[in-house]
Amino acid sequence: MIVLKNLSKQYTRDSVGLHEVDLHIQPGEFVSVVGQSGTGKTTMVKLLIAEERPSAGKIEIGGWDITNISRHDVPLLRRQIGVIFQDFKLLPQKTVLENVEFALEVAGERKSRIQQVVPRVLDIVGLSHKNERYPHQLSGGEQQRVAIARALVHRPKILVADEPTGNLDSINTQEIIEILKKINEFGTTILLVTHNREVVNQLKRRVVTLHDGRLISDEHKGKYRL
Ligand SMILES: Nc1ncnc2c1ncn2[C@@H]1O[C@H](COP(=O)(O)OP(=O)(O)O)[C@@H](O)[C@H]1O
Ligand SMILES: [Mg+2]
Structure with a gap:
């Protein structure tokens, strides 16, 4: 996968993002990526979604070599990889419903398809009853749930989450992790970048640790060891 x-x-000459990383992730895995600040976690995310290009090595997604992906093919890749960030990145002038619809509109989807998909993804994150609200009228956890719904509109095979609970308290963090687990149970591969020791230890899933751009450990049913 x-x-x-x-x-x-x-x-740059003296700024290393990642250094000779080897990693294989199977379909349906739930993998946590941990490591101190500045160790290459976000770089890995950016390479996976083709926001940055590698200096060396190779990336394959579902058998597709995206190492030198053309700009034209990036939207195709983004349909296969949903992504969420620490700061949600919602459009403040649009409602919950409009934020999620917009992701399909820019992809040129038909109205009928949009009306079919959007209620479904809002239901998965438990926000159907708040679809007329604006982002500022939601809690941080609810805003992240909107971002998750938006990331799911193309039914991606992979969901990448870069510190998705970094701005949330422990109750909201737990809610987001439960949703990620549910999405994983549906068969989506999850790559979770996190600093949260409790989350990682409670998941009891695979843990990859980065240090100074290098992959220094990769454990099944791993623990947060920093
Ligand atoms: N656009 C960039 N230009 C130069 N150096 C960068 C850039 N982005 C990240 N870096 C450097 O790459 C290293 C890894 O950064 P990053 O992947 O953001 O780490 P993390 O997400 O683990 O905190 C850091 O030393 C950072 O300063
Ligand atoms: Mg980061």
Whole structure:
């Protein structure tokens, strides 16, 4: 599903993002990526969604070599990989419903399809009853749930979450993790970048640790060991 081969990202002569990382992730896995600040976690996310290009090595997604993906093909990739961030990135002038609809509109989907998909994804995140609200009228956890709904509109095979609970308290954090687990149970591969020790230890799933751009450990049923 996801294959990183000897993957490196050198931003400038003295700024290393990732250094010779090898990682294979099977369909349906739930993998946590941990590591101190500045160790290459976000770089890995950006390489996976083709927001940055590798300096060396190779990336495959579902058998598709995206190492040198053309700009034209990036939207195709983004349909296969949903992504959420720490800061939600919702459009403040649009309602919950409009934020989620917009992701399909920009992809050129038909109205009938949009009306079919959007209620379904809002239901998955438990926000159907708040679909007329604006982002500022929601809690942080609810805003992240909208972002998750938006990330699911293309039924991606992979969901990448870069510190999705970094701005949330422990109750909202738990809610988001439960939703990610549910999405994983539906068969979606999850890559969760997190600093949260409790979350990682409670998941009892695979844990990949980065340090200074290098992959220093990869454990099944791993623990947060930093
Ligand atoms: N656009 C960039 N230009 C130069 N250096 C960068 C850039 N983005 C990230 N870096 C550097 O790459 C390293 C890894 O950063 P990042 O992947 O954001 O780490 P993390 O997400 O683990 O905190 C850091 O040393 C950071 O300063
Ligand atoms: Mg980061």
